[in-house]
Amino acid sequence: MEHRITICTSCKHKGTQCRPGFELIDKLRKALAQDAVPETFEISGVACMAGCNHPCTVAYHSTKKATYLFGDIDPAVDVEDLVAFAKQYACLHDGWCSSVDRPGKLRHTTLARVPAAILAIEAAQERVS
Numbered sequence: 739m740e741h742r743i744t745i746c747t748s749c750k751h752k753g754t755q756c757r758p759g760f761e762l763i764d765k766l767r768k769a770l771a772q773d774a775v776p777e778t779f780e781i782s783g784v785a786c787m788a789g790c791n792h793p794c795t796v797a798y799h800s801t802k803k804a805t806y807l808f809g810d811i812d813p814a815v816d817v818e819d820l821v822a823f824a825k826q827y828a829c830l831h832d833g834w835c836s837s838v839d840r841p842g843k844l845r846h847t848t849l850a851r852v853p854a855a856i857l858a859i860e861a862a863q864e865r866v867s
């Protein structure tokens with residue numbers, strides 16, 4: 739199953755013109771390559787995920803798993819939490835977990851958690867039949 743991490747490259751540090759998304763992509767790629775993450779994560783950038791008041795924003799997604807959007811991520815201090823969540827996310831069969839189970843800062847900086855579209859469709863079909 740393909741896992742993806744998408745990082746906003748348009749977010750600006752509050753009060754500055756600095757866009758830390760590219761730095762975060764670079765740091766996270768290196769950290770994941772060095773750590774024993776059980777799945778491969780494709781890491782890419784995108785211009786804006788509508789969480790602009792909470793720079794940087796970072797999304798985790800996969801075909802049959804819940805999607806998460808995290809905000810207020812700082813490349814200088816939060817890479818360890820992002821790697822820990824990648825390990826956790828890789829092992830969750832539907833990607834679903836509660837805030838208390840997420841590592842470190844990610845307990846408090848979740849902007850959205852969206853169920854996997856495929857699972858949501860299957861659940862709706864079961865209710866109808």
Ligand code: FES
Pocket residue numbers: 746747748749750785786787788789790791793795
């Ligand atoms: S500019 Fe980063 S979420 Fe909009």
